[in-house]
Amino acid sequence: MKKILDFFRLIFEIFWAGMAVIIIGVTEAIRYGKIHEKILVVFLVLVVVLGLLALAAVEVTSTNGFCLSCHPYLEKEYYASTHGQAGVSCADCHIPEDFSGFVDAKLTGLKELWIYFTEDHPKNREEWKEEYKEKWEDEAYRINLTDDICLKCHGDEGIKPFRKVIAWDTNIHELLRVDEKGLSCFDCHYNFVHGIE
CATH class of the missing domain: 1.10.3820 (Multiheme cytochrome fold)
Structure with missing residues (x-):
C-alpha cells in the first residue's frame, strides 16, 4: 500500500514541478517577447517525461493487483x-x-x-x-x-x-x-x- 501512495505522491510532485516550469517559461516569454530555446527544450523534455509517467500510471492502475x-x-x-x-x-x-x-x-x-x-x-x-x-x-x-x-x-x-x-x-x-x-x-x-x- 505504501508503494502505491508513494507512486502517486511522486506523480503529484512531478506534475507541480512541471507546472512551475511552464509558468516560468510563459513568464520569460512574456518578458522577452519570445521563448528561449533552453526553456522550450526543458518544456518539451518535461512533457515527454510526464507523458511517460502518465502511461506508466495507466498501466499500473489497470492491473488486478492494483484494484x-x-x-x-x-x-x-x-x-x-x-x-x-x-x-x-x-x-x-x-x-x-x-x-x-x-x-x-x-x-x-x-x-x-x-x-x-x-x-x-x-x-x-x-x-x-x-x-x-x-x-x-x-x-x-x-x-x-x-x-x-x-x-x-x-x-x-x-x-x-x-x-x-x-x-x-x-x-x-x-x-x-x-x-x-x-x-x-x-x-x-x-x-x-x-x-x-
Missing part, C-alpha cells in the same frame, strides 16, 4: 468466478475503451483512492456488507458497467457463456422482454463476478 489492493474483500469471488478463471481483468469490465469513458474511469479511480486513504475502509467482506454495501453498492458496481461492456464478449460475435446460448434475441432475454422493460445486463447479472447478495 485488489484496495478491494481485497472481492478477491476470493473474483478468482472463483468464470471471469477470473478465464483471465478477464478488472479493467476489462470497469474501464471503458473509449477515451472519454477511460478518462472518467481513471478520474473516478482517483476519487476512490482519496476515499480509501482518508475515510474508514472495510477490512473484510463481512464488514463491507454490514456497513458499506447500501452506501456504495449502486455507485461501485454500476460505474462504467454498460451493456456494451458485457456484449463485447457475450454478444453474438463474442465469447459465448458456458452453455453456448443461442442468439441473444431468441433466448430468455427475449422471453423476459428486457428491451421493453429497459433492463440492462447488470440488472440481472450484477452478482455474477463479485457474488454480491
Whole structure:
C-alpha cells in the first residue's frame, strides 16, 4: 500500500514541478517577447517525461493487483468466478475503451483512492456488507458497467457463456422482454463476478 501512495505522491510532485516550469517559461516569454530555446527544450523534455509517467500510471492502475489492493474483500469471488478463471481483468469490465469513458474511469479511480486513504475502509467482506454495501453498492458496481461492456464478449460475435446460448434475441432475454422493460445486463447479472447478495 505504501508503494502505491508513494507512486502517486511522486506523480503529484512531478506534475507541480512541471507546472512551475511552464509558468516560468510563459513568464520569460512574456518578458522577452519570445521563448528561449533552453526553456522550450526543458518544456518539451518535461512533457515527454510526464507523458511517460502518465502511461506508466495507466498501466499500473489497470492491473488486478492494483484494484485488489484496495478491494481485497472481492478477491476470493473474483478468482472463483468464470471471469477470473478465464483471465478477464478488472479493467476489462470497469474501464471503458473509449477515451472519454477511460478518462472518467481513471478520474473516478482517483476519487476512490482519496476515499480509501482518508475515510474508514472495510477490512473484510463481512464488514463491507454490514456497513458499506447500501452506501456504495449502486455507485461501485454500476460505474462504467454498460451493456456494451458485457456484449463485447457475450454478444453474438463474442465469447459465448458456458452453455453456448443461442442468439441473444431468441433466448430468455427475449422471453423476459428486457428491451421493453429497459433492463440492462447488470440488472440481472450484477452478482455474477463479485457474488454480491
